[in-house]
Amino acid sequence: MPEILPVSKIIRNRRTVKPAVMDPQLEVPRDLIEELFENANWAPTHGFTEPWRFKVFTGDARQQLASQLQQLYCEHTPEGQFRQDKLDKLGRNPLLAPVVIAICMRRGDNPKIPVIEEVESVACAVQNMHLTAAAAGLGAFWSSPQVLDTGGMRSFLGLREEDCCLGLFYLGWLKEGERWPESSRHPVAEKVEWIKCSGSGALPDIP
């Protein structure tokens, strides 16, 4: 392969950008958000269930979301595990990003499709959004606080019992002076095994 594929560049340049470094005043054009959703919609889906659903919070709606997250945290956190910094962050993060998207999975009615495959399909859709954002230089962060998996959150988002909210996807441009983050991975060769016929039929143990 003489040159790195354009898609590889985007994949490797995609980063998690936290709301703390986003500028809440810099608007994300509606067209660009729609482009993210269009690409999400092209994710692979077993049985064409297309289980991804998105609820978009901008402007004052972000305060509503923040208050709901805080209320649920207070209701569901056992006394000994309560952390003020976590409560503060749940209330602060939605206001630091101009756009917050609740990532939801709507369970299809084909019982032959396991729930995990619906979840996997939504994750593929989110990666499409993540990559599209990265290609546009737009920061994005998939956050998954525990309070999302509660009846209160489902009802806030208008989801049914069999549906779920898999995360909050924060979107925003970097504040002036902030830099695109860096990340690292262990070599992929450590995670890949090329299977050869061993003769005995038994596979070697995974280290």
Ligand SMILES: Cc1cc2nc3c(=O)[nH]c(=O)nc-3n(C[C@H](O)[C@H](O)[C@H](O)COP(=O)(O)O)c2cc1C
């Ligand atoms: C399903 C999922 C849930 C995540 N939830 C959180 C989270 O709750 N808090 C957090 O700090 N990062 C969360 N992340 C983002 C990871 O921290 C991030 O991908 C990781 O640090 C690697 O950074 P990179 O995306 O820039 O390579 C989540 C990522 C995924 C895929």
